[in-house]
Amino acid sequence: MSNRQNSTSQAPEPGTAPSTFAFEESLPRVPLPTPEASCERFLSWCAPLLTPDELAETEAEAAAFLRPGGPGRVLHAALEEYEATEGVRSWLDAFWPYRYLGRRDRIALNANFFFLFQDGGEGQVPRAAGLIAGALHHKGLLDREQLPPVMQRGVPQSMAQNTFLYSTTRIPGVRQDTVRAPCRARGSQGAHGPCGEDLPGPSDARHIVVFFRGRMFRLDVLGADGVPYGLRDLEAGLHAVMKAGAEPAAPGTSVGHLTTLARAEWAAAREDLLRVDPRNAESLDIVETALFCVCLEDFAPAGVQEACDELLYGDRGNRWFDKAVSFVVFADGRAGINVEHCELDGTTILGFTDFLLGTPAEEHSLRSGARSRGLPALEPVVFALDARLRERVRAAAESFAAYGDATATTTVTFPDFGSTTAKSLGMSPDAFVQCAYQLAHQRAKGLLGATYESIATRQYRNGRTEAMRVVTPEMRMFVAAMEDPATPPAGRLAAFRAAAEAHVARAKAAQAGQVPEQHLWELELLQRRRGPELGVAEQPALYRTPGWLKMRDDYLSTSSAPSRHIRFFGFGSTSSRCIGVAYVLLPERFNLYLSTPMPVADRMHAFADRLREAVAELRHLLESGGGGTRG
Known part of the structure; x- marks a missing residue:
């Protein structure tokens, strides 16, 4: 679950505040x-x-x-x-992996949570590009440890969860899942997954994954020098994705449906993906290392409740529920976020959301040092599927749709x-x-x-x-x-x-x-x-x-x-x-x-x-x- 949070505030602007993780080692133990x-x-x-x-x-x-x-x-x-x-x-270091990564049912709808953002007044593409620009600004500050630590009534709060915002993906396992995250040595955190005892991040990935009509595209959002693409460039990239994905994915080919399965079933399906064709490993790598996902929908929900439902369990092959952060932007510009819960609680996502939406997109882009460099590189993310896997994808889609209907x-x-x-x-x-x-x-x-x-x-x-x-x-x-x-x-x-x-x-x-x-x-x-x-x-x-x-x-x-x-x-x-x-x-x-x-x-x-x-x-x-x- 997400969690109750009393009023919090960000410390002063970068340059006048302590570094992001300045207080981590001095925080008291649970x-x-x-x-x-x-x-x-x-x-x-x-x-x-x-x-x-x-x-x-x-x-x-x-x-x-x-x-x-x-x-x-x-x-x-x-x-x-x-x-x-x-x-x-913490004596809870072993508790959290078992609690979240040990659950064997579906995490879609059952564990992931969502926020429906306040309306921004922009169209779909400008809204999505603005969220990307804000996240890249946030990532740059986090990577340089210039993101101000959160203070609650003058008491510093742990910022460790922020390191799981980018390029973090839950990986299904037969008995227990793991977490794939970029690594850096900052001392032991009792973490689990590929980083061992290191605190994750910063990610050196330069791409995100964009979903549209059940199809997936890799889209570069950072240049080779690590500098973000300009806001208009990002908009051009999203338009290019929508043009390339204008034809909806064929039934049984949207692999994101598999992330709605119970965890052991998804683990078995993932192994089959790797077995069927070695190129699928590359496609999985693109998704799992992506900074985050952006899910562009080709419809506008009829009302607030429908928008909330779509954020919680909307699918149509347009999600990868294992991804730590997925922005969802509807055709009318309304937007929200779907969050994989295993490493991220509500307070961290609240701070992230307030950062994104508390500053205009143009200002985020300017502060991040973004510059125009033309249309970002993009390519479709394609999986080779045999008849058995296509049937599994179709069955997963039908099962999750029925599960949503039963809610x-x-x-x-x-x-x-x-x-x-x-x-x-x-x-x-x-x-x-x-x-x-x-x-x-x-x-x-x-x-x-x-x-x-x-x-x-x-x-x-x-x-x-x-x-x-x-x-x-x-x-x-x-x-x-x-x-x-x-x-x-x-x-x-x-x-x-x-x-x-x-x-x-x-x-x-x-x-x-x-x-x-x-x-x-x-x-x-x-x-x-x-x-x-x-x-x-x-x-x-x-x-x-x-x-x-x-x-x-x-x-x-x-x-x-x-x-x-x-x-x-x-x-x-x-x-x-x-x-x-x-x-x-x-x-x-x-x-x-x-x-x-x-x-x-x-x-x-x-x-x-x-x-x-x-x-x-x-x-x-x-x-x-x-x-x-x-x-």
């Missing part, structure tokens, strides 16, 4: 909780979701997990030893409510909307279910995100008070404020790394990887308890992307009954994109309706000070 602390927090987190009998069962297994010589003690000791190993920068989505917009409104009423904006989600869910589905919120932890070395669980005892009491006709407005307001305060406290604990889920999860993964060696041959029973299973069975999966340059952001749901809640909460507006499997569509739409009511009701409750009922 705190490693004790097993006692994690189990205590876990029990308090899962308790509001359990019956007394379920809680008692979970408590008993937590005690067994922590007994002297018990599995929790053994696994935690091994984790402590790992963290102390030279070159390891229900909707957008919800609050044009007159935003973070400024919540703050003016003395309420944390995020606490307000999370309380509204729980109230709406109760009214739409008749229950409170496990709710995930992603919390950014980039203030730590190699920090990414922490998992926060939203349903606290105070949240349950708040929802009960709102649903009890006998509770007076003053009582409802008191319960609302108590739930909000508990939410803020838990979010702060998550930002400080004082939370249980990822710690206990990594201990479980450690048992899978090294259990027999450590004398823990079987999965500890703690991970089969009602507490562990219910706490992590998401009914709502939520994440925020606050940027004035973004209209909507979104991702797929995380389970068969989960509603993905991606929200853009800004001072003056509040937009959401909801997604869920089709069997949950009616309840998702009911949730959206109840959410509209809940936001208005809670706003009135704060405005009235609990002094009266709504008329």
Whole structure:
């Protein structure tokens, strides 16, 4: 998932600011909780979701997990030893590859996320060329380490993820995927893939891959001297691609469809590509080393929701979902980005987006040192396919189209409510909307279910995100008070404020790394990887308890992307009954994109309706000070 980010700002302009990675080595390590602390927090987190009998069962297994010589003690000791190993920068260094690269289902729709940019007012080609120019300006600053470090309330944030923006591609594997990225030696990062322990980048690639009508083209965007092509040159190159690709790709020839497959299936198909014709290795190399992808669509979505859907799971052979960054530009100039999640979180893409869209394209081009040099070199990227591979491509296209059709989505917009409104009423904006989600869910589905919120932890070395669980005892009491006709407005307001305060406290604990889920999860993964060696041959029973299973069975999966340059952001749901809640909460507006499997569509739409009511009701409750009922 992408992650919630409090207000951030870029440091001063290059030349007056520290270098991009100036603070990396001085960032504190991610705190490693004790097993006692994690189990205590876990029990308090899962308790509001359990019956007394379920809680008692979970408590008993937590005690067994922590007994002297018990599995929790053994696994935690091994984790402590790992963290102390030279070159390891975080006890989560092994966790992240398994979490993201170990998943075996499709990443298209299930893992990749998107942003729909604010409209720019340009046509398709100028908009695409402007995004390319902005990205090349960004890359030049990053390569020279002149991109200002992000500061959050005066605290430097890790910039390491930026090194995965360019020429980075996820490579499918049978058991676990890897990451292909350019390499440079900057000391150990505990990375995985071809760079070993080196921090990726800078890339010496000079090309991007442009998709149009299911066909792929290599397009140079940097000269041999590393200087970007001028803006008009880029536009000419894109026009040339569209002319060369005017004839849509023949069915079964758009290899990008294969990136929508489950990972082991795609790994097998990729091996077949390499086996069928040695020239396919060169074509794969062009795609995988490209700085990024630009997907030009030959249609304009009918509305905002359709644009969001196309950014999440639009295909037509016009995507390479394994690519770290893919810009999508529609025929009317509307644009967005699709991001492969394994090395990039929402906060990094937020900063990237703000950089791209916060400066006019002409200015980006000028600042990058771009110069006119004529039409960029371009060539089609062609794969040699036998009948079996063509059939596999066709089948992948049909399967993913059906998968998209089996996904229900909707957008919800609050044009007159935003973070400024919540703050003016003395309420944390995020606490307000999370309380509204729980109230709406109760009214739409008749229950409170496990709710995930992603919390950014980039203030730590190699920090990414922490998992926060939203349903606290105070949240349950708040929802009960709102649903009890006998509770007076003053009582409802008191319960609302108590739930909000508990939410803020838990979010702060998550930002400080004082939370249980990822710690206990990594201990479980450690048992899978090294259990027999450590004398823990079987999965500890703690991970089969009602507490562990219910706490992590998401009914709502939520994440925020606050940027004035973004209209909507979104991702797929995380389970068969989960509603993905991606929200853009800004001072003056509040937009959401909801997604869920089709069997949950009616309840998702009911949730959206109840959410509209809940936001208005809670706003009135704060405005009235609990002094009266709504008329």
